């Protein structure tokens with residue numbers, strides 16, 4: 001029988017290291033991720049999201065409600081390249097725990113730091129194939145499921161070489177106003193131009209996910225996101241009014257074309273995941 005994770009656990013505890021400290025697996029702008037052990041005798045990952053005091057209690061309630069609703073949708077998503085969501089739980093007033101499958105490996109951004117160099121084209125092809133399969137699966141669901149926060153720190157590679165999408169930006173619009181502003185800034189580089197248009201507001205779509213994936217391809221080859229050299233205040237205008245930076249000179253014509261299909265300014269001309277999967281670069 002295939003081993004599986006039981007989401008119906010009722011209690012859990014942090015797994016500690018030899019010094020009695022919690023085992024931090026990673027941290028981003030929204031929370032810390034630790035190792036935890038459930039009363040079903042399974043080891044999982046728990047992300048603790050703290051919503052800070054500046055916002056009102058009703059706003060926190062609203063954000064947590066929204067996050068819980070989205071997590072119940074994500075719990076039904078089963079794909080080898082997508083982290084398995086187990087459940088979410090509110091522990092304190094402004095504290096939410098999100099339980100997922102524990103992944104042994106590193107995010108692509110950690111891997112680049114650990115190897116002190118970007119990825120070569122063969123690696124980018126391998127990651128992109130797996131990534132696009134997962135994104136196509138999400139976008140083909142009904143209703144459409146979006147990731148909303150695609151970047152190299154949210155793409156993990158298991159020790160066996162399997163890509164896993166993590167950190168869905170479920171209630172990110174609401175959370176961004178409550179957590180440290182650092183987070184919102186970190187995500188700006190990956191936002192599609194239409195997200196900065198005055199009239200429509202921030203409306204995520206499958207095409208904004210594809211744009212962010214294109215930016216992640218840039219990051220895999222440069223170790224930095226597009227427009228990294230600009231201060232965050234300048235980023236929205238930069239993306240809105242300028243062409244995207246080119247890939248490094250060594251990139252092949254096929255890879256350039258693949259990237260170009262992802263970062264088309266006009267959403268209707270931008271590739272959908274089905275087209276990306278058919279692209280010659282991935283064959």
Ligand SMILES: Nc1ncnc2c1ncn2[C@@H]1O[C@H](COP(=O)(O)OP(=O)(O)O)[C@@H](O)[C@H]1O
Nearest residue numbers: 025026027028029030031033045101102103167
């Ligand atoms: N399920 C998991 N298993 C192992 N490590 C994880 C898991 N989820 C997250 N991590 C690690 O923790 C880091 C931060 O997690 P993430 O969910 O991206 O939080 P944030 O919203 O704060 O960015 C990731 O980049 C990764 O290194």
Ligand SMILES: [Mg+2]
Nearest residue numbers: 028153154167
């Ligand atoms: Mg993250």
